[in-house]
Amino acid sequence: xxxxxxxxxxxxxxxxxxxxxxxxxDQELDDFINSLERKRYTEGWPEDRWEEEMDKHPFFMxxxxxxxxMSPLAEGLAKLKYDPEENTPLExxxxxxxxxxxxxxxxxxxxxxxxxxxxxxxxxxxxEINASLYNNRAASHWHLKNYRSALFDSERxxxxxxxxxxxxxxxxxxxxxxxxxxxxxxxxxxxxxxxKDKEVVELLNTAKKKKVLQERDERKKDRMISKxxxxxxxxxxxxxxxxxxxxxxxxxxxxxLSKLEPSLPGAHDAIVxxxxxxxxxxxxFLYPEYQMTDFVKACPENVxxxxxxxxxxxxxxxxxxxYRCSSVNVYFEGYDKMPHVVDPSKKLSDLxxxxxxxxxxxxxxxFVLPRGSKVESRxxxxxx
Numbered sequence: 328x329x330x331x332x333x334x335x336x337x338x339x340x341x342x343x344x345x346x347x348x349x350x351x352x353d354q355e356l357d358d359f360i361n362s363l364e365r366k367r368y369t370e371g372w373p374e375d376r377w378e379e380e381m382d383k384h385p386f387f388m389x390x391x392x393x394x395x396x397m398s399p400l401a402e403g404l405a406k407l408k409y410d411p412e413e414n415t416p417l418e419x420x421x422x423x424x425x426x427x428x429x430x431x432x433x434x435x436x437x438x439x440x441x442x443x444x445x446x447x448x449x450x451x452x453x454x455e456i457n458a459s460l461y462n463n464r465a466a467s468h469w470h471l472k473n474y475r476s477a478l479f480d481s482e483r484x485x486x487x488x489x490x491x492x493x494x495x496x497x498x499x500x501x502x503x504x505x506x507x508x509x510x511x512x513x514x515x516x517x518x519x520x521x522x523k524d525k526e527v528v529e530l531l532n533t534a535k536k537k538k539v540l541q542e543r544d545e546r547k548k549d550r551m552i553s554k555x556x557x558x559x560x561x562x563x564x565x566x567x568x569x570x571x572x573x574x575x576x577x578x579x580x581x582x583x584l585s586k587l588e589p590s591l592p593g594a595h596d597a598i599v600x601x602x603x604x605x606x607x608x609x610x611x612f613l614y615p616e617y618q619m620t621d622f623v624k625a626c627p628e629n630v631x632x633x634x635x636x637x638x639x640x641x642x643x644x645x646x647x648x649x650y651r652c653s654s655v656n657v658y659f660e661g662y663d664k665m666p667h668v669v670d671p672s673k674k675l676s677d678l679x680x681x682x683x684x685x686x687x688x689x690x691x692x693x694f695v696l697p698r699g700s701k702v703e704s705r706x707x708x709x710x711x
Contacts, residue, residue: 416451423449424460427467436467443467458487462494469497474504492518499530508538559584562601569606571679572662574687587689597624599689605629608675611692612636616702617644628676632657632693636671649697656703658694659684666694666710 411419423446430439443464451457465480481498484491499514515531518524563582566573576582588598589609597609607625612635614620621639626632636652658666661683669678678684679691696703 416449417453417456420446420449420451420453420456420460422446424456424463427460427463431463431467434470436470439467440464440471454487458484458491458494461487462491462497465494465497465501469501474501477501478505478507478510492521496527499527499534503530503534503537506537506541508534508541512538558601562587562599562606565601565604565606566599569676569680572685574662574685587686589690590688591622591690594622594624594690597622600625606676608679609690610635610675611690612639613692613694614642614650615694615696615706616700619644626675626691628679629674631672632669632675632678633671636695649700650695654698655695656698658696658706659692660694661685664710666707669693 414422423442427439427442427446430436430442443460446460447457447464461480461484465477465484468474468477468480478498478501481494481501484494485498488494495514495518499511499518502508502511502514511534512531515527515534518527519531562584566582566587573582573586575586584598588595591611594609599606599608601607606628608628610623610626610632612621612623619642621642623635623639626635633652636655636657640650640652641648642650652671657669657671659669659678659681661667662685663683665683667681667683669681675691679686694706696706
């Protein structure tokens, strides 16, 4: 049976022994790397298992994952670099920074971000190392075009070191990329207080020009929104003035365009609107005999319903030519759940204010049936 190692018998390494071990491990690592075959690296870590794979890497692992014996290199690295009992917070943060820098140098920006993030998590009290960790992580994000993250990390770096020129310049560039032009201008102006750098001057001028364009577009957008709101209010006002009954609306104050949107698939752009004081409605014609429908967009309220039927007949599905303007009856289903016949020669506006008429889903709907036919009789009997 092997000897049990306790906290009392554990040998504490001196600074000289640690330095000697570091130099030995560095040399062994250099010799190992130099012995590798020189070829292009083509296989990256799987995106969904970066942290898992990182924990298996001797530079990052904090414990032995499978309880087997670790190599001296892996054990020494893990102990020297990551053991909180063997390292101060500053030493740990510095080690993670070095790991991040190594990956950044080799353009492994995602791995570099992981390294810098671990260093930030240490929360050491050194402002310079924290500023450096955030700045370097911002640089990694910048190369990955994660501009919002680059801006956040750059400004975090500046919170630890307001004079960090690289962090401020990257903050300005990132702000420009995410259209935060005021932020970009502010950082550029602070940079120009120290030096009239040509790159910063060009960046500042670009931000000012884009800000002018942005403000113009916002004014244009605001005008469009205001115009649409005015049009919506005009539509609602016209409906109230005409006395049209709207389903699920208790009074005039309860009417809004959301309750007037057509519920038919693909018909959302056909919502009632007003042109030159005339309401134009989407109208649905139903033919129960054939289970067919016609959907007509923008029917003017001052035009007889008959005009719309004349454009629809003869119907391609009416092989027996039964559906003609002179031989059909037109009905609507009232809020009393009964059918009501209408005179199609009347204007649509007159039909919409008939007794028992109720507008549903913003779409006037009418049933069309051959006059005196069995189909019409069955339709009427279905309401009895």
